[in-house]
Each structure stands twice: as structure tokens, then as C-alpha cells.
Amino acid sequence: MKTRILGFVAVGGVAAMLAVALFLAPADLNQGDAQRIMYPHVASAWLGYLSFGVTALAGILWLWRRDLRFDAVAVAGAEIGVIFTAFAIWGGMMWGRPVWGVFWQWEDPRLTTTALLLALYVGYLLFRRLTDDPERRATRAAIVGIVAAVDIPIVHFSVEWWRGLHQTATIGSPDRVLNPAAPMVFVGTLLGMLGAFTLAWAYLMIRRYQLARAELAHEETVRRQRIQAARAPHPAPTSTEVAR
Amino acid sequence: MSDLRGEARVALAIARKDALAELRGRHATVSTLFFSAVVLLLFGFALGPDSARLAAAAPGLLWLAVVFAGMLAVSRLHLLETDDGALEQLALYPITRRAIYAGKALAGLAVMVVLGLLVLAAVGILFAVDIGGAWPPLVATVLLGAIGIAAVGTFYAGVTVRLRAREVMLPLLMLPVLAPLLLGAVKATAAALAGDPFGELGAWLQLLVAFDVIMVVAGAATYGYLLED
Amino acid sequence: MPQTTIYVSPRSLGAPERRPPSVSTTDLARLFAGSPALAGVSLRVDAARTVALLGSNGAGKTTLLRVLSTAIRPSYGTASVDGLDLGRDADLVRARVAYLSHATGLYDDLTARENLAFAAAMYRTPDPAARIDRAIADVGLVDRAGDRVGELSAGMRKRLALGRILLGQPSLVLLDEPYASLDADGMAVVDQLLTAWREAGVSVLIASHATDRLAPFLDGRVVLERGLVSAVSGQGVASQPPSLPDAAPATGMLS
Numbered sequence: 001m002k003t004r005i006l007g008f009v010a011v012g013g014v015a016a017m018l019a020v021a022l023f024l025a026p027a028d029l030n031q032g033d034a035q036r037i038m039y040p041h042v043a044s045a046w047l048g049y050l051s052f053g054v055t056a057l058a059g060i061l062w063l064w065r066r067d068l069r070f071d072a073v074a075v076a077g078a079e080i081g082v083i084f085t086a087f088a089i090w091g092g093m094m095w096g097r098p099v100w101g102v103f104w105q106w107e108d109p110r111l112t113t114t115a116l117l118l119a120l121y122v123g124y125l126l127f128r129r130l131t132d133d134p135e136r137r138a139t140r141a142a143i144v145g146i147v148a149a150v151d152i153p154i155v156h157f158s159v160e161w162w163r164g165l166h167q168t169a170t171i172g173s174p175d176r177v178l179n180p181a182a183p184m185v186f187v188g189t190l191l192g193m194l195g196a197f198t199l200a201w202a203y204l205m206i207r208r209y210q211l212a213r214a215e216l217a218h219e220e221t222v223r224r225q226r227i228q229a230a231r232a233p234h235p236a237p238t239s240t241e242v243a244r
Numbered sequence: 245m246s247d248l249r250g251e252a253r254v255a256l257a258i259a260r261k262d263a264l265a266e267l268r269g270r271h272a273t274v275s276t277l278f279f280s281a282v283v284l285l286l287f288g289f290a291l292g293p294d295s296a297r298l299a300a301a302a303p304g305l306l307w308l309a310v311v312f313a314g315m316l317a318v319s320r321l322h323l324l325e326t327d328d329g330a331l332e333q334l335a336l337y338p339i340t341r342r343a344i345y346a347g348k349a350l351a352g353l354a355v356m357v358v359l360g361l362l363v364l365a366a367v368g369i370l371f372a373v374d375i376g377g378a379w380p381p382l383v384a385t386v387l388l389g390a391i392g393i394a395a396v397g398t399f400y401a402g403v404t405v406r407l408r409a410r411e412v413m414l415p416l417l418m419l420p421v422l423a424p425l426l427l428g429a430v431k432a433t434a435a436a437l438a439g440d441p442f443g444e445l446g447a448w449l450q451l452l453v454a455f456d457v458i459m460v461v462a463g464a465a466t467y468g469y470l471l472e473d
Numbered sequence: 474m475p476q477t478t479i480y481v482s483p484r485s486l487g488a489p490e491r492r493p494p495s496v497s498t499t500d501l502a503r504l505f506a507g508s509p510a511l512a513g514v515s516l517r518v519d520a521a522r523t524v525a526l527l528g529s530n531g532a533g534k535t536t537l538l539r540v541l542s543t544a545i546r547p548s549y550g551t552a553s554v555d556g557l558d559l560g561r562d563a564d565l566v567r568a569r570v571a572y573l574s575h576a577t578g579l580y581d582d583l584t585a586r587e588n589l590a591f592a593a594a595m596y597r598t599p600d601p602a603a604r605i606d607r608a609i610a611d612v613g614l615v616d617r618a619g620d621r622v623g624e625l626s627a628g629m630r631k632r633l634a635l636g637r638i639l640l641g642q643p644s645l646v647l648l649d650e651p652y653a654s655l656d657a658d659g660m661a662v663v664d665q666l667l668t669a670w671r672e673a674g675v676s677v678l679i680a681s682h683a684t685d686r687l688a689p690f691l692d693g694r695v696v697l698e699r700g701l702v703s704a705v706s707g708q709g710v711a712s713q714p715p716s717l718p719d720a721a722p723a724t725g726m727l728s
Binding site: 132133135219222223226227230231 | 502504505506507508509512513546548549699700701715
Binding site for chain 3: 250253254257261264265268269324327328329330332333334335336337338339340472473
């Protein structure tokens with residue numbers, strides 16, 4: 001019930017913020033209306049990264065605690081994260097076309113890092129599908145997730161260096177608005193969008209996690225039933241307990 | 245039990261065993277060398293015949309060839325462990341998991357260094373690149389790149405060795421993770437060849453060192469979990 | 474009993490009465506793809522005992538040995554070797570357990586001697602060269618020591634795998650069908666090993682169908698059927714029925 005409320009609030013929040021972004025926030029002086037897509041783009045990208053962090057952390061917790069619920073969180077994070085990351089890339093490209101003139105700019109650190117993040121996600125999800133046994137799958141996915149997550153900061157810094165060392169002036173980047181000198185209305189809209197998207201993310205995560213947990217519970221019931229069935233027609237073992 | 249010297253000896257024994265099996269008949273090194281040569285030839289066909297363009301692209305082509313061939317090499321080193329359940333037996337010895345990782349990564353490193361240096365020489369010849377006095381930074385770049393590829397490759401080779409779709413999963417998982425290493429190695433190579441006009445060589449080498457350290461630690465910490473079932 | 478000269482490295486084990494059980498499991502269960510290979514095995518094997526593990530194919534013998542060797546983890550239940558918990562102290566257990574499985578774990582491209590040299594490095598066997606020579610002699614592979622394992626027959630590879638065990642210091646030896654693929658001489662080697670291990674106070678758990686041949690060496694027998702212990706006899710071995718299925722799973726699923 002609480003989740004459903006969250007869902008409604010999230011949908012409402014996203015719709016409201018999209019309206020704000022589209023109609024109420026002022027257009028950017030340089031980039032015009034194209035800049036508006038930056039709000040959902042940045043919000044999605046942020047949630048894409050957060051999701052991967054959640055997946056990696058859940059993997060660590062699985063390895064430590066061996067509770068399959070953590071693996072359920074990990075797979076939820078990966079699937080939801082893919083959605084947000086893909087959307088972020090699409091948004092980035094839609095923004096890039098009118099502003100840069102091209103769909104892709106290699107030296108934009110957010111775009112390239114996010115593209116790599118998507119590749120890591122897809123690899124993680126495909127990899128998961130190759131193992132049937134739940135515990136083995138959880139362990140292998142956890143280590144793949146951890147190593148991938150460790151890679152992301154390195155990727156980010158390397159691309160930043162790439163851009164920085166070449167001093168090519170990009171006409172503008174979505175990050176402009178994160179500049180502390182940016183007017184409040186931009187920052188406010190962005191934060192509002194971020195908040196709304198985060199609510200939507202939380203709702204999707206909870207639902208996906210519940211689905212995964214239900215699957216786990218079902219599997220566990222089946223396993224116990226099978227063990228019971230194996231034991232059922234069996235008489236107690238004839239034990240000769242002999243003292244030494 | 246902090247018995248580092250013992251672990252090091254175990255790791256070296258594993259690396260030596262891999263090297264021995266290599267020399268005896270695995271031909272991982274030889275076939276990957278030939279593979280990299282073929283890759284370079286194809287690059288020549290695809291991007292040539294303008295030698296100026298090839299020379300400009302040479303650092304990138306060098307490292308692409310090394311990465312692709314390196315993937316093959318580390319995967320074949322792990323294939324060695326499918327000999328009649330050898331990997332499972334390896335996991336049963338009273339040795340630490342990170343020593344196993346270190347041993348196999350060392351063997352991979354040896355192959356990668358040889359591969360890297362030979363491909364460097366081949367690129368110099370095929371793409372008319374004047375190496376001149378740039379040998380020291382180039383060799384350093386090759387070494388750092390080799391460490392990174394060996395560390396990451398050994399890890400993912402272990403991850404995929406028993407999977408059905410191993411041939412496609414290994415590159416799919418490994419290549420995105422190698423992206424920063426590729427970037428750093430190519431930039432460092434280009435800078436070294438040009439005489440480091442912007443003074444960026446140091447920065448790129450630092451990136452490679454950071455990548456190597458992080459990946460070796462991550463690999464050593466997680467590889468052991470592959471061996472439990 | 475045949476005279477034996479096989480060198481089993483002595484690990485100072487102490488008097489058997491004062492040692493913890495070599496094997497102690499509680500409700501041990503293991504599923505593969507949802508189907509239980511072990512469904513709740515509670516078994517105790519005392520120290521310095523040689524026990525046969527009997528049962529038809531698919532009864533769970535190999536799975537039990539693999540869990541005890543730490544090659545695979547249990548799905549439910551607990552197990553300990555020499556009083557050491559398999560979950561917490563797996564590395565300590567590995568130092569004391571030797572496992573001969575269906576697969577030999579040998580490297581085809583290396584010679585017999587090189588395979589043993591590698592194992593000696595892994596076991597950190599003291600005085601490795603002499604021990605390797607001794608092990609090769611003890612399993613009767615002296616004239617094939619320099620041959621690549623890929624060229625050896627299945628029986629010789631098995632003997633080599635047995636020789637590898639001699640390089641460690643196990644207090645528990647797990648044998649899965651030790652007589653399979655062996656000729657008469659090879660089987661005699663196994664017999665000598667069993668005698669040597671008994672004399673050294675090493676516990677041996679053998680999964681086998683060759684009950685007649687093993688009879689003179691055994692202290693006790695355990696029969697597995699469909700993943701459960703169905704019968705236990707002899708000395709030094711005991712079992713309990715599986716407890717109610719609400720025993721805590723080794724890997725927690727739901728609260």
C-alpha cells in the first residue's frame with residue numbers, strides 16, 4: 001500500500017517537474033530550448049550511477065552475509081539502472097544534436113562514461129543469465145559487479161583528463177548548470193527533477209525487488225519441498241552407535 | 245596468517261607451471277602473436293595506404309592489436325585448467341586464493357610483455373613510425389599496459405572459463421573495463437612518439453599506474469570467489 | 474596384511490581417542506538445479522577410522538565427498554573436519570584433507586614428475602625432490618615418471634593422483650572409486666596405501682562398490698540412498714535421522 005502511494009507521488013512528481021522544465025523554466029541564453037532536456041538527462045544519469053553503486057554494494061553484502069535478498073537488490077539495481085542509463089544516453093544525444101550539431105561528442109565525459117556504464121550493465125545482466133544455480137549466480141554476479149563498479153571512477157577521470165588535456169572548447173555541456181554561478185531557477189528545477197526521478201527510481205526498485213524476492217521465496221519453497229520428499233518415505237537409519 | 249613469502253613462492257610455482265605447459269604445447273603465445281600480426285595487416289588494409297594516416301593512427305592500432313590478442317592469450321592460459329578438472333584440484337590445495345590469482349596473472353603478464361614489445365616493433369615497421377629515442381617511455385607504457393591487461397584478463401578469463409558462451413562473454417565483459425587503460429596507453433604512446441610536446445606523458449602514465457593498482461587489488465580480492473561452488 | 478613400505482608423511486595426530494571426529498555433519502544438504510543430491514545427512518566418522526561409503530549411483534556419495542573436500546559448499550546444514558568448520562575454516566580444512574575424485578586434476582602437457590613437483594610446491598612439501606622420488610616409487614610409476622601425463626593410461630594417471638596425495642599431510646583422505654581404471658598391480662597399490670594410512674592414524678572415507686576387496690581394511694560402512702543415510706554399521710561411524718526441515722539453511726533466504 002505504501003509502495004502504491006509512492007508510485008502515485010512519483011508519477012505526479014515527474015509529470016509536474018517535466019511541465020516545469022518544459023514550460024516554466026526559462027530557456028538557456030546560448031542553447032535555447034534544447035537545454036531543457038538536460039534536466040531529465042542529468043537526473044537519469046545520476047540515477048544510473050546510483051543504481052550501479054547499489055548493485056555493487058548489494059554484491060558485497062551478499063558475499064559477506066550470504067543472504068539471497070541482497071542478490072535480489074543487485075538484480076533490481078541492474079535492471080532499473082539500465083533503463084535510466086539508456087534514457088540518459090538518449091537524452092544526451094537529443095541534447096547534443098541541436099547544441100553540438102552532432103549526436104555524439106567523444107570528449108564529453110558524462111556521455112562517454114555513461115555509454116561505458118551501459119555496456120557494463122548489459123554485460124552484467126547477460127552474464128547473470130548464464131548461471132542457473134541461485135547462489136553461484138549471486139556470487140559470480142557480485143564479483144563481476146564489484147570489478148565493474150571499481151572501474152567506473154577510473155573511466156570518469158580518464159575521460160575528464162582526455163577532455164582537459166586537449167583544451168578543445170566544447171560549445172557547452174550539460175554540466176553548465178551545475179556551475180555554482182548558475183541562476184537559482186536552473187538549479188532549482190534540476191534539483192526538483194532529480195527529486196522526482198529519484199522517487200520514481202525508488203518505486204521501480206522496490207517493485208522489482210519484491211518481484212525478485214517472490215521468485216526467491218518460491219524457489220526456496222520448492223527446494224524445501226524436494227528435500228522433504230526425499231526424506232519422506234525413508235525410515236530412520238539403522239544406527240549402530242558403538243563406543244570406542 | 246601473513247605468510248607473504250610462502251604465497252609468493254606458490255604464485256611463482258603456478259606461473260612457472262603455466263609457462264611450462266605453454267612451452268610444451270599450448271602455443272598460446274605463438275598463436276596470439278600471429279593473430280596480432282594478422283590484425284595489424286588488416287588495419288593496414290582498412291586504413292591505408294596513406295602512410296601519414298597510418299602513422300597518426302599507429303598508437304591506437306598498436307593497443308587495439310595488443311588488447312585483442314591479449315584477450316586470446318589470457319583466455320588460453322585459463323583453458324589450461326580445464327585439463328581433467330585441474331582448476332578444481334588447484335582450488336583444493338592449502339593455498340590462498342590470491343596466490344592462485346597472482347600466479348596466473350604473472351603468467352599472463354609474461355605473455356603480454358612479450359606480445360606488447362613485439363607488436364610495438366611490428367607497428368614501427370608496418371606503419372612507418374619513427375621510434376627514435378622514445379624507447380624508454382614506450383617500454384614503460386607497454387609494461388604498464390601489460391600489467392593492466394594481465395590483471396583484468398586473468399580475472400575475466402577465470403570468470404568465463406566454465407561458461408557456455410565463453411568466447412563472446414570474455415570480450416563483452418572485459419573490453420568496457422579496459423577502456424581507460426586503452427585510452428591511457430594510446431595517449432601515452434602518442435605523446436612518447438611525438439616527444440611529449442604538451443608534457444602530458446606523465447599524467448597518462450599515472451593513469452595507467454592507478455588503473456593497474458586498482459585492478460590488481462580488485463582482482464586478487466575477488467578471484468577466490470570463483471573457485472567456490 | 475601385506476607388508477608396506479609406502480611413506481605417508483606423519484602429521485603428529487595424537488592418540489585417536491583424544492582427537493575430534495574426522496567427519497561430523499549435521500543435516501547436510503546440497504541441491505543441484507533444484508534437485509537434492511544430499512537431503513539431510515548427519516554423519517560422524519571418528520578419527521583414525523577407515524569407512525566405506527556405499528550406495529547406488531546417484532545416491533550422493535560423490536557429492537558428500539566433494540562437500541567434505543571443500544570443493545563445493547553445502548546448501549543447508551553444517552559440516553566439520555577434525556573439528557574445523559567447513560564454512561569458517563575452509564583453508565585449514567584444505568590443509569588436512571586430500572581428495573581423489575573421478576577427475577585427476579593433472580596437467581596433460583607436464584610429465585608425471587613435473588605434476589608431482591607442482592603439487593609439492595602447492596603443499597610446500599619439505600625435501601620435495603626426495604619425497605617426489607619416493608612417491609613415484611611407492612605408486613609404481615618409476616619408468617613412466619618422465620612421460621607426459623597426456624600419454625599415460627587412465628590407470629597410471631590414477632596412480633599418479635594417488636602419489637600426489639602422498640606429498641601432502643592429510644589427516645583425512647577422501648577416495649572416490651579408488652579401484653576404478655586400475656589393473657591388479659594398481660589395485661595392490663591402493664591396498665598398500667590403505668594399510669599405510671591406517672598405521673599412520675589417517676582417516677579414510679572411500680566411496681566404492683568394491684565392498685569385498687575393501688572388507689579387510691574397513692572399520693565401518695555407511696550406506697547412502699537418495700541423498701540420505703539409510704544404514705550404518707561397524708565401528709567408529711554413526712548417524713542420525715535428518716531433523717525437521719526447518720533447520721536453518723546454510724545460505725539464508727527468507728527471514
